[in-house]
Amino acid sequence: MSLREELGGITAIIEKDLKAYYFKPPNISWGILFPIVLALSFSLRNPEGLTDLAPGLISMATLFGTTSMEAIVITFEKRVGALERLQLAPISLTSILVGKILGGTIFGLVISIVMTLLATLFLGAEVTSLSMFIVVLILTAVAHSALGAVVAVSVKEVFEAQTLSNYFRFPMIFLCGIFLPLAKMPTLLQYLARLLPLTYSVEALRACMTATSDNILADTVILTGFCVLLVYLSVALFRRNQES
Amino acid sequence: MNAIEVTELSKQWGQTKAVNGISFNIEEGEVFGFLGPNGAGKTTTIKMLVGLAKPTGGTAKVAGYDVVEKPRMVKKHIGVVPEQSNLYDELTVYENLRFVSKLYHIPSTKIDQRINELLETFKLKEYTARRFRKLSKGLKRRTVLAAALLHEPEIVFMDEPTSGLDVLSARRLRDLISGLADSGVTIFLTTHYIEEAGQLCDRIALLVRGDIVELDTPEALRSHVQDTPIIEISYNGEELTPDDLQTIKATDIKVNRNKLSIRTENIDRALSEFIKIAEEKGAKIQDVQTVKPGLEDAFIQLTGLSLDHMEREKEGKR
């Protein structure tokens, strides 16, 4: 196998997925509208604490954007037989999934950048450490896109992917320190939160948006670990499901 | 050299035995037809040969490479037209072909030239900028076939290429397939349509419930049934029931309104029997013809399945 061929395949898949699917209804509703509506409804109820909320809103938008994109590029394509076309091409299964995950990553990044702009323009948020902020944003998008892929390879229908994703997504909104700081939660829930990648994203983004920089390095290392683990898991699950 | 070598190949999906140890070889440049009713295992066989499903037994070599050991090498040498037209709805014909070219590592300097050649051959030029979703079924099939040929594969697999097409589109597609065969490409195709297989294929394998029950040239398959001719009788008067016709000695009798077809070794005896029955029931013979059995009859005789039955199943599946 040649690396150049694999990379060529990966970029072709990313480009095609973005071109074909960014306007699909689930992406618009779950990926873009939902996070914005949620942010708006909170800003109406609690106009003061908004600056604090910014890191959480940005990471949440990334979570929803990436996972909805994966539901389409994987589950939808599997359903209509288009994924089979990729499997027929001389590229590895890993490259196919990496392409899918990176397509979702880019979609998630675009949404999170829009969210960041909104937050800085209207909520008075500020990015204090831009380079780290970008690194964390990318890791967040990759990790959650891969999480979306893990869900997407395990189900047959797009709505199943959305439903199953919601089992993760909604608890994550409340567990991962978006609205309620981790320190104020019961110990048991804190442990649970530490098992979820979003917790580290929120923590790291918050650090990049305030003067403090505690834990940032640890957070990025852990997020990187999640990226590797989840990509690996999605490939393994895909292979297993195909055999049965 | 053989383009495809299949030895004792089997596939079991859970409890379902889809393919039961089939063996055959396909020569380079041959057009090989896999003919069989629904659920016979045609698609499963293709899936194993193109690397989409792992065989549960036996081996297969495509373009000289073992399909399990070297799937990547196999994939480089084959083109596949799947049962479903699975290009991307939201992309145009051109964008679809360009994407597939990239998947097959065609150098970017050559992509446009290759796409143009195929658009030309497949008469798709005027649809270049149309979204795949907006194409008719026939045009979709043609685009999918073009996509399968971009990397100039030497072996092409087609799973029911003409199913669901109207007569004209199907004929056009068959012409294209013939043209492809003339250019020396090895073709493995599956079909429900007996006459289609007869027109296109050098050899046909009849697949029934995962077993190859017959493998021969279309002519030879026809000649299998040649010695039991069919007489077709049209008559006026009340419809005759199978009960009325019990006394006729024949391998097969079909009644369709006022038309009767009798397959029998002994035409004379069957005819005189029928005349007796007709007199008794007051039926008037209008026309008598002897028919040379076609491939369809060969198929029915060899598989023991009726064509109606197959068509019905196909409809039910859709």
Ligand SMILES: Nc1ncnc2c1ncn2[C@@H]1O[C@H](COP(=O)(O)OP(=O)(O)OP(=O)(O)O)[C@@H](O)[C@H]1O
């Ligand atoms: N992915 C699968 N999982 C489980 N069973 C399967 C799978 N694919 C096919 N089968 C079963 O294997 C048998 C053969 O199916 P296959 O699709 O190969 O038949 P076919 O000859 O292509 O039929 P058709 O003319 O309907 O396309 C059927 O009983 C089918 O239900």
Ligand SMILES: [Mg+2]
């Ligand atoms: Mg089939």
